[in-house]
Amino acid sequence: MKIASIAWKEVVTTIRDRRAFLFMLAFPIVLMLILGSALSNAFTDSLSFDELKLAYTLEDQASPVESYWNGFSTSLASSGVAATALSAEADGQAAVKNGEYAAYAKIGSDGIAFYGSSKLTVESDILQAMLASFANRYSLAMAAASQAPDALPSLLAAAGSGTYVRETSLTADRAPNSMDYYAMAMSTMIAFYACMSATQLFRSEKLRHTALRLTAAPLSKGELFAGKIIGSTVINFVFVIAVVAFSRFVLGAEWGSHYGSVLLLLFTEVLLAVSVGVGASYLFKSDGGSSVVMMVTQIFSFIGGAYFPLSGMTGWWVWVAKLSPLYWINNALARIIYSDDVQAMWPTLLLNVILSVLFLSLCAAFMRKKEAL
Amino acid sequence: MNVLDIRNVTKTFGDFAAVDNMSLSVREGEIFGFLGANGAGKSTTIHMVSSLLKATKGDIEILGKNIAKFPRFAKANIGIVPQDLAIYEQLTAYENVRFFAGLYGLRGSLLQERTEEALEFVGLGDKAKSFPKSFSGGMKRRLNIACAIAHRPKLIIMDEPTVGIDPHSRNYILQSVRKLNEMGCTIIYTSHYMEEVEEICTRIAIVDHGKIIAEGTKEQLKAIVTDTKEIWIGVRSEEGVGIEALRSIPGIVSARIDDGMIKLQSKAEINNLNEIIQQLIRSRADIRSVEEQAPNLESVFLTLTGRNLRD
C-alpha cells in the first residue's frame, strides 16, 4: 500500500509538472510532424514529370526503321513523352546541353546514338531505358523478318507500339512512409527519454527536502525504491501511449495490428530507461548523472535512428547503431508492424528486462550502502 | 517514562565529531528546547533521533526501545518538522498531508479524517484544495507542521519551525506547539529565537560543538551564571534614602548609592521590588526611574559559549 501511494504521488506530481508534460508530449509530436513532413521525400517511391522531351533525328529516311519508329513515337506520346524530330543539320547535342530536351537520339540504320542530359538525369535515364527496349524489340523483329520476310510489316507495327514502361515496385507493399517511421522513432525516443526524469527521481526529493521526511517515515528503502520506480515507469509509459495514440489516430501513422506486443515492448523500454536513469543518478554524484544521461540519450537517439532511418546505412555505422537500445527496439518494432513478426519481440524484450534488473540491483546495492537517501 | 534517551552518542564525519559523547533525556510531556548556534550539532542530533543518520557510537531509545533495533517503532512514534520546507509544490495541501500520513500506515477513512484534522489544527482547513504555490511563507510553514502531525506521533521534533515568517504566523505556530503539548505530545523544539524557546520550553539544553554544556529549566539555566539581579533606582536626592533599611529587605544582597542611583543586588528568584519601592516611599525618596536587570538566556548562552545564538 505504501508502495502504491508513493507511485501515485510520483504520477500525480509528474502530470502536474507542466514542463515535464510539455516535454514528454508536445516535443515528440512536434518533432514527428516536422521530421515526418520535411523528410517525406526521402521515403517516397514515385516521381512525377510534366513531360519528357526527346529530340531525335532519323538519318536514313528509307530504312524499315522509319515505319517502325513512327509506331514507337505514337506510343511514346501516349506515355507522356514529347518526341520532336530535328532536321539532320540541327545540333541535337547542343539542344540537350541547353536543357531544351532531356535526351537526343540519332537513329541510324546501324543503331541508335543516345545523348542524355546531365541535368535531368532521371528523365534521361527513363528515356534511355525506353530507347533500349525499343532497340531490342526492333532487332528481335528484324531477326524474325529474316526468317519470314512476309511478316515484316506487321511485326514492325507490333514492335513499335505497346507499352514501354512497366511498373514494378522494388519495395514491399507495406513499407513505412516518413510519418509512419517518425511516429515509431519518436515514440521509442520519448520512451527512452524517461531516463532523464528518472535521474531526478531521488535527487528531486533531496532538493525539495522531502527526502528527510521519507527517510524519517516508517518506510523501508525498498518500498520507497519500488514505489518510485513503478510510479515513474507508469507515468512515462502513459506519455508514450499518448504519443502512440496521437500518431495513430490524428496523424494516421501505421502501427500494425499487434498493439499488445508493441505496447509491451515500449513498456519494457520505459522500464529500461528508468533503470538506466536511476542507475546514473547513483553512479554520478550531484548533477553529473543527469548531464551524462542527457548526452547518452541524445547519442542513443542519434545513432539509434530517431532522426533519420538507418536502412541505408552500411559498414561500421551499423555496428555503432547496434549499441543503441533504440536501434534494437526500432528494429523489433518494425518487424512486428511491417512483417507481422511477433516473435521478433522476445529477444529485445528479454534484453530490456534483464538489463533493467541489472541496473536496478546495482542501484539497490548502492542504496543499501548509503546512510541517507 | 522517558520519551527519548540519548546515551553517550557520538557522530563523526571523517575526523570531525559533529556530536560528541552526548547524553540527554526527554521526559514525557515536556517541550524540550534545543539551543545552539549553527553547526553546534543540533541538526545532527535530531537527524540521528529520527533515523536519518546512524550514530557512530552510543544508543538512542524512543519510548524505551532502541531505534537501531526497532526502527519502525521509533519512526512511527516520531513526527519531524524539518527546518527546510519539505512539501510537494505539485500536490495540494490536502494531498501533501495525506501522502505523508499514508506513509505511516494510515488507510481509508481514518487517513482522511486525520488529514482533515491536521489541516484544521494548523488553520488550513479551508485551504485544503489549494496548492502551496499560493501560500504565504507562514502558511507553508504551517503545512510543513501538518505533514508531521497527522499520524499523531508521541514525539514531535520541530527544527526551526518559525524561520523567516511574519509575527502573526509565528504566534499561531507557538500556540499550536502549546496545544499539541496539552494534547499529550512531547516536543523537541529548536530555534534561533531565544525568546521563543524561553516562552514555550519547559526544559532547555544548550549545545555547543556537539556537547551539551548546560541543561535544565530556564530558571536553572539562568542561575548558572548568577543568582542575583541588579535593581537600579534613580532618585532626585540622596538624602533621606535609608540604605540600611533597604539592606534589611529580604533577598537584598548588597546596596549602595552612587551619584543619585541606588544600586541594589538581590536574589533573582525573590520578587521584592514592591517592598523596595514601599520603603523608598516611606522614606520620602523622590523616585525618577526603576530598572531591573535579571539574567536572561541570551546572556547565559553568551557567557557559556562565548558567542551569540545568531552568530
Add this chain to the structure above:
Amino acid sequence: MELWMIGGKASLLFYVVAATCFLSGPGSAWDIFACLLYLILNVAMLLFPRRSLSAALLLLSSSLIVLCAARLSPEYALLLPPNLLELAELRTRAEEAKTHAPLKLALPLLLALVPLPFLPKELMPLYAFAAALSLLLFFGLRAERNKLSRMEHARDRMKADLERLTRALGENEAYRRQSEYTSKLEERNRLSQRIHDEIGHSMAGALIQMEASRRLLESDRAKSAELLGNAIAISKEGLERIRLALKDIKPKAEELGIHRLRLYADELSARLGSSVATTVTHQGDLDAITPLQWKIIQENATEALTNALKYSGATVVGIEVNVLNRFVQSIVSDNGVGAAKVVKGLGIAGMEERAASVGGTVVVDGTRGFRVTTLLPREGG
C-alpha cells in the same frame, strides 16, 4: 577479498562466453540468457550479506550452471568451481571452530573435483585447469583473509596495550603529583611539628618561669624579677619563631591558583620573546575554586596555551577564569588562525578527560581563533 573472487569469476565467464558464442559458431539466445542469469545471481549474492540467502543463491547459480552444461554446452561447467568453493567457504565459516585443518583443505578440493567424472573427455583437462586456478585463488584469498584477521587481532591487542600503557603513564604522572602533594603535606606536618616542639616548649618554659616568679614575688623580689625576665625572653623568642614559621607557609597561596597561572603565562611570553602577549583575567569569587579544580584549570590552560602557541600563529592569548553561580569557567582564547572544524587530537581528549573527572566539559571552538572553554560545576552548587 570479494573483488578477487569476482575477478576470477568474470574471467571464467569471459572464457565461457567466448567459447560458446564466438568460437563454436554464434550462440543462441539461450546462451545469452543463461550468461545474464548467471551474472544476476552472482551479483545478487553480493547484495545479501545473510548467509542463508547467499547459500540459496549459490545453490541456484550452481544448478543453473549444471543445467546449462547439460543442455546447452558443456563449457558452462567451467563456471562451477568458484561457486562450489564459495559454498565450501560458507560451510567452513559456519563451523569455524570445529573444522580441522586437513578438512579445511580437503573439502574444497573434493568439492571442486566432484564434477570432473561427469564431463566429456576433451573438456576434462580444461576443467581441471579452471578448477586448479580457482582453488589457488581461493586458497590464496583464504590465507590473505586469515592473515588480515590475525593482523587485525594483533592491532586490536596493540591498541589495548597502548591504551593500558597510556593509562599507566597517566597514573604514574598522577602518582608523581600525589607524592609531590604528599611531600608538601609532610612539609606542613613538619612545620606544625616545629611550631609544636619549639613554640610549645618555649611557652611551657616561660610559663614555668612565670609561675616560679609569682611564688617568689613576696620572699625574693630580685630572684622573681630575674625569672620574669627569663620568661619574657623566652616568649619573645617564641614569637619570633612563630613569625618565621608563618613566613615559611605564606608563599604557598601564591604558588597556587591565579598567581600561578599568571606566572606561567609570563614565563611563556618571556620564553617566546615579545611576539605573544598573554593576559590573565578573572571574575567572581576565586575562593570558590577547589584545589582540584585549580589543578585541572592549570593543566588544561597549559595544554591549550601550548597548542595555541604551537599551531595557531596567534599574537594575543588570553586566559580568563570566571566563577559563575553554578560553574567555574576557564577560557583560553587566541587571535590566531583557528580551524573551521576542530579535529580532536590527544591534547583535547586529555583535557576532556580531566574535566570529565569532576563532571565538567571542554568545548573547543575554532571559528575565530582557538577558544578552549573548560566548564566545571561548582562544588556544593
